[in-house]
Amino acid sequence: MTGLMFLIPIALLxxxxxxxxxxxxxxxxxxxxxxxxxxRILIDEEDAP
Amino acid sequence: MNAPEALASSRQxxxxxxxxxxPGIKCAGxxxxxERELPxxxxxxxxxxxxxxxxxxxxxxxxxxxxxLTEALARLGFEAQRADVNPLxxxxxxxxxxxxxxxxxxxxMMNVMLLSVSIWSGASGTTRELFxxxxxxxxxxxxxxxGRPFFASAWMALKHWRTNMDVPISIGVILATxxxxxxxxxxxxxxxxxxxxxxxxxxxxxxxxxxxxxDRTRAGIGALLGRMGKSAxxxxxxxxxxxxxxxxxxxxMIALVAVGDALAADGEIVEGTxxxxxxxxTGESAPEAVGMGDTVYAGAINLTxxxxxxxxxxxxDTALADIARLMDEAGQSRSSYVRIADRASRAYAPVVHxxxxxxxxxxxxxxAGWHQSLVIAIAVLIITCPCAMGLAVPTAQVVASGALxxxxxxxxxxxxxxxxxECDVALLDKTGTLTLGDPRPDLAALDxxxxxVALGLAQHSSHPLSKGIAQKLRAEAIEPACVSSVTETAGSxxxxxxxxxxxxxxxxxxxxxxxxxxxxIGDARYEVRFKxxxxxxxxxxxxxxxxxxxxxxxxxxxxEPAVRAIAQQLKLDARSNASPTDKLxxxxxxxxxxxxxLMVGDGLNDGPALAAAHASIAPGTASDxxxxxxxxxxxxxxxxxxxxxxRVARATMRVVRQNFAFAIGYNVLAVPLAVFGYxxxxxxxxxxxxxxxxxxxxxxxxxxxxx
Numbered sequence: 001m002t003g004l005m006f007l008i009p010i011a012l013l014x015x016x017x018x019x020x021x022x023x024x025x026x027x028x029x030x031x032x033x034x035x036x037x038x039x040r041i042l043i044d045e046e047d048a049p
Numbered sequence: 050m051n052a053p054e055a056l057a058s059s060r061q062x063x064x065x066x067x068x069x070x071x072p073g074i075k076c077a078g079x080x081x082x083x084e085r086e087l088p089x090x091x092x093x094x095x096x097x098x099x100x101x102x103x104x105x106x107x108x109x110x111x112x113x114x115x116x117x118l119t120e121a122l123a124r125l126g127f128e129a130q131r132a133d134v135n136p137l138x139x140x141x142x143x144x145x146x147x148x149x150x151x152x153x154x155x156x157x158m159m160n161v162m163l164l165s166v167s168i169w170s171g172a173s174g175t176t177r178e179l180f181x182x183x184x185x186x187x188x189x190x191x192x193x194x195x196g197r198p199f200f201a202s203a204w205m206a207l208k209h210w211r212t213n214m215d216v217p218i219s220i221g222v223i224l225a226t227x228x229x230x231x232x233x234x235x236x237x238x239x240x241x242x243x244x245x246x247x248x249x250x251x252x253x254x255x256x257x258x259x260x261x262x263x264d265r266t267r268a269g270i271g272a273l274l275g276r277m278g279k280s281a282x283x284x285x286x287x288x289x290x291x292x293x294x295x296x297x298x299x300x301x302m303i304a305l306v307a308v309g310d311a312l313a314a315d316g317e318i319v320e321g322t323x324x325x326x327x328x329x330x331t332g333e334s335a336p337e338a339v340g341m342g343d344t345v346y347a348g349a350i351n352l353t354x355x356x357x358x359x360x361x362x363x364x365x366d367t368a369l370a371d372i373a374r375l376m377d378e379a380g381q382s383r384s385s386y387v388r389i390a391d392r393a394s395r396a397y398a399p400v401v402h403x404x405x406x407x408x409x410x411x412x413x414x415x416x417a418g419w420h421q422s423l424v425i426a427i428a429v430l431i432i433t434c435p436c437a438m439g440l441a442v443p444t445a446q447v448v449a450s451g452a453l454x455x456x457x458x459x460x461x462x463x464x465x466x467x468x469x470x471e472c473d474v475a476l477l478d479k480t481g482t483l484t485l486g487d488p489r490p491d492l493a494a495l496d497x498x499x500x501x502v503a504l505g506l507a508q509h510s511s512h513p514l515s516k517g518i519a520q521k522l523r524a525e526a527i528e529p530a531c532v533s534s535v536t537e538t539a540g541s542x543x544x545x546x547x548x549x550x551x552x553x554x555x556x557x558x559x560x561x562x563x564x565x566x567x568x569x570i571g572d573a574r575y576e577v578r579f580k581x582x583x584x585x586x587x588x589x590x591x592x593x594x595x596x597x598x599x600x601x602x603x604x605x606x607x608x609e610p611a612v613r614a615i616a617q618q619l620k621l622d623a624r625s626n627a628s629p630t631d632k633l634x635x636x637x638x639x640x641x642x643x644x645x646x647l648m649v650g651d652g653l654n655d656g657p658a659l660a661a662a663h664a665s666i667a668p669g670t671a672s673d674x675x676x677x678x679x680x681x682x683x684x685x686x687x688x689x690x691x692x693x694x695x696r697v698a699r700a701t702m703r704v705v706r707q708n709f710a711f712a713i714g715y716n717v718l719a720v721p722l723a724v725f726g727y728x729x730x731x732x733x734x735x736x737x738x739x740x741x742x743x744x745x746x747x748x749x750x751x752x753x754x755x756x
Contacts, residue, residue, distance in 0.1 A: 004176075008183065011163055019156040026148055036100025042077035 064094055067118060069105045069129040073684070074098060079127070086125055093121070105129070126523065128670075144260040150195040151257050154250040157191030158243070165243040165731075181233040181240045188226070188242035195249045196222055198256065217401040221430035222248060225730055228423055239424070244431055244734035251741045255440040258447050281306075281313040284357065298363040306351045306358055314363040318343050321356035325349040353537070405429040408724045417726075424730060429723045432733035433716055437740040441708030444748035449701040452755040458666075458683045458690040465680035467705075468664040469698035471645045475594060475691075476635070476662070478650030479605035479612055483587055483619070485686060486651060486670050488579035490518050495568065495575050498530070503568050503577070505532035506543045506554040514566050514579060515543070515554070542566070584688040587619060593692035597699070599647070604632055606654050632658035649691055651675055666691055693755055700754045708744045715740045 025031065074080065080098045083105055087096035092110035099106070107118055122129040164180045164187075172180060196219070203219040222245045229240040281304040283293045290305060298304075298314045306312060308323075322340040326349060339345060345358060347367040405426045412422035450460040460466055477483055495503060504522040507515040508529055522529075532552060535545035542555015550571040557567035557576060568575040584590075594601050603623035605612045616623035627635065632648075636658055639646040648655065648662035651671035659665035659678040667679035676682050683690035719736055722728050728736070 008164075012160060012187075015156050015160050019152055022152045023149060026145065026152070031148075033099045033101045036080065036098060039077040039080060039100055043081040 063110055064108050065111050067107050067109065067115060069107065069118070069122065071098075071103055071105050071122065071127045071129045073127045074100060074103050074105075082125055083122070083127065087121060090121055093118075124523070144257070147198065147253060147257040147260050150198060151250070151253040153191055154195035154246060154253050157187055157195070157246045158250045160187050161191075161243045161246050177238075178233075178236055181229075184240060184242040185230060185233050188229075188246050191246055192222060192226055192249065195246075195253060199249070199252065217405070217430055217433070218248070218252060220402075221245075221405075221427060224423070224430070225427050228427065239729070241427065241730040241734075244427075244730040247734045247738055248431060251440075251738050254745075255443060255741070258440075258443050261447060281360075298360055300360050300363055302360045302363075304358045304360060306356050308351055308353065308355060311350050312345055312347050312358070314360045315344070315346050315367045316358035316360040316362075318345060319357050319359045321354055323354040323356045324352045326352055401430065401433045404433060404720065404724065411724075412726065421726075425723070425726045428728045428730045428733040429720065431730055432719045432723045432728060432737055437712035437715060437737070437744045438709065440741050440744045440748075441712055442705055444745050445701050445704045445708060445751060448748050448751040449697050449704075449754060452752055453681075453690070453694060453697055456690055456693055456755045457685045457687070458681055458694050460681045460694070465664060466698045466701050468645070468680065469647070469694055470702040472647035472664050472695060473599060474639060474644050475599050475601040475647040475649065476604040476632075476639075476658075477601060477621075478648075478655050479603055479607050479615055480581065481651035481668060481670060482649050483603070483615060483688070484581045484583055486581065486668065488514065488517055488581050490514075490521055490566075491578045491580060492518070492521060494577070497527075499568060499570060499573075499575055500525070500527045501530035502532060502547055502552050502570055503554060504528075505530035505547065506535060506545060506552065506568075509535045510537055510543055517579065518554075518566075518577065583615065583618070584686060586687050586689050590688040590692045591619060591621070593689070594695070597692070597695055599695065604635055604648075604650075604658075606632070629654045629657050633661055636661050647695070666694060697751070697754045701751060704748055704751055708747055711743060711747070712740065 071083075074083070080100060083098055084096050087093050087105075087107060092113045094108040094110075096108070097106045098104070105122070109118065119129050161184045164184050168177055168180050199215045199218050199222070203215040206216060225241045225245040229242050229245070232238070232240050281293055281298055281302075282290050283298075284290055284303045284305050293302070303319065304312075304314070304316065318339055318341055320341070322338070325337050325339055325345060339356070344361075345356075408429045409422045409426035412425055413419065417425075446460075446466050449466060453460055460469075480486055492500060492503075500522055503518055504527050507519040507522070510516070530547055532545040532547045535543055537543050538555075542553060544551065544553040544555070546552065547570070551569075552571075553569045554566060557565050565576055565578045568577060591601055601621060603612060603616050603619075603621050603625075604627055605623065605625050606627050606629075607625060609625040612623050612625035624635070632655065636646050636648065640661075640663070645663035648658050648665040649667070650659055650665070651668050655667075655671075656675050656678045659667060659675055664681075665679045666681045666683060667675045669676075669682055669684035671679070671682070681694055683694075715736075719728070719733075723733060
């Protein structure tokens with residue numbers, strides 16, 4: 001039973017971390033242009049001017 | 050120390066953000082081109098492409114006008130339209146709120162489930178009590194936060210003595226939560242927090258999908274009726290010129306219309322000759338020559354020389370305003386169409402309440418005790434929750450419209466797909482719909498240096514023919530020749546000097562048939578003919594339409610010979626010389642006869658018809674007003690998306706019907722079980738979630754529908 005004293009807070013913290021990460025990602029606009037992100041990887045870096 | 054900060058803030062003050070809708074962005078190359086090339090221009094600090102929304106946000110100096118930004122994009126080969134600052138602000142906020150609520154509900158659901166699973170697997174005594182309290186601690190804030198959209202909507206409905214889908218959901222969630230709290234406080238064996246949270250999670254998933262669908266499709270269209278002149282330069286009796294807003298113009302005033310300006314009212318030319326671009330009103334891109342005494346209409350753009358116009362009809366009386374009014378009325382008569390989901394759930398909600406209430410009363414009478422009766426009533430409320438039914442329509446539509454978007458067709462809203470699926474006869478406009486809409490030059494007669502000279506001249510003019518030549522030559526990567534002292538003369542064209550010899554681009558000496566222009570280099574003459582070519586896949590598209598059982602015909606405002614030639618080539622029935630009212634009448638007649646007509650057209654003269662048709666599609670090159678009126682917009686040079694839209698719309702409705710059949714079948718099976726007390730709220734929540742998942746999975750089959 002003492003295991004629960006650790007496991008439950010850990011589970012809750014991990015869940016909360018996931019939630020915070022999701023909210024942060026959404027507020028910083030990471031879901032705004034999903035298709036664009038997929039295309040951008042194909043852009044060649046231009047040689048230093 | 051302060052210097053960089055001061056510099057940054059002054060930079061902030063000088064810069065401003067303008068957003069453009071650019072439907073032509075198709076690949077990584079386009080993103081790279083725009084983001085790399087634009088900032089190289091003076092005054093543009095940065096450009097950022099949003100590929101999903103087909104938008105470009107340009108951060109630029111305040112001194113740079115919108116027009117020059119549009120031109121800069123055009124030089125890169127992209128057609129751009131100014132998007133409103135944030136026309137979708139409200140929708141955007143709604144979507145974000147739903148997504149946040151969904152995230153919170155997901156978090157709550159996972160954690161409460163974790164605790165519930167241990168209770169079911171046999172936790173008892175203090176452990177169970179502790180777990181119940183923990184569940185309550187997590188679930189209560191989650192329910193308050195994630196349930197807000199439902200509680201608010203249910204409260205609004207109840208305040209107006211109505212009921213909607215959110216009322217049984219809210220009652221179910223609140224009852225389940227209250228009962229669970231009571232159980233927890235009294236140390237009882239069952240708490241139903243997980244049922245309540247899971248219910249909210251799945252419902253929010255449906256709502257969020259619906260919001261995304263509406264957002265994404267509307268974002269692609271964005272632009273509004275912006276082309277009509279917003280003000281006019283009025284010449285006073287003493288010769289002074291002042292700006293007067295379009296709404297304050299009065300008949301009898303004399304307006305001076307400069308080159309490039311749009312007319313703000315209808316009138317009659319009293320001085321000057323020029324050519325007007327009437328594309329906004331007629332959809333015809335060829336410029337129309339006008340002179341003294343000719344009638345001109347609001348929305349037309351003056352192309353070659355300044356003219357003076359005595360205004361005859363202003364503000365609400367212009368031909369443009371008339372068309373806008375027609376469109377408005379036609380659109381209203383269509384909105385009486387009720388979406389299937391709404392119809393079903395409106396009838397459904399009261400049934401759910403009654404059933405749950407009857408179950409409670411029935412079990413009380415049967416002597417089951419108020420606690421057990423309440424548990425059964427909650428199970429009934431949850432299991433009959435119309436989530437699968439609520440998801441049936443939006444999920445299928447989101448998936449289908451996503452598939453169509455990849456093929457170049459933007460569907461504006463969900464009901465558009467429903468109406469597209471019902472169409473059984475199609476009316477097609479000619480110019481801009483069957484044809485590409487803008488005259489393409491045939492440059493075969495020109496050699497390389499002649500092409501360079503043609504571009505050197507054409508790039509100086511905003512005349513549609515010059516623009517057409519410049520666009521085609523730029524696409525062939527021709528470097529413009531260095532032509533000096535270029536002048537543009539109204540009605541005759543451009544002239545200049547190149548390598549010491551006079552060069553000119555303008556009206557041909559001999560009167561040629563159709564649209565043509567002539568390039569003169571010294572003594573040499575080259576004729577450039579213009580043709581408004583058919584879209585390359587017209588025939589295949591029409592075959593596809595007839596395979597779907599849709600009879601197509603042409604309904605055009607153009608002259609008879611031009612229409613007949615194309616009708617014969619495509620073997621279609623045709624009607625020519627149709628005015629906007631004629632088109633409207635033709636559609637009304639079809640509707641009277643019980644048909645569901647699809648209208649495909651681009652000009653503003655098609656606007657009322659687009660709005661009145663059962664469903665309508667406009668090409669991306671159409672006037673803004675037409676794009677607003679249409680249910681769907683297709684981009685690119687192919688007509689196929691039109692046929693594709695109908696095929697996918699029908700597939701979508703098939704899936705929607707399957708989803709409904711499944712949802713109804715599930716309820717028919719599950720409701721009696723719940724009413725007779727065989728289902729606990731937990732099993733009800735699981736069954737409800739499973740039925741939702743089945744519906745979502747079925748909808749996902751539409752991903753490949755547009756291939």
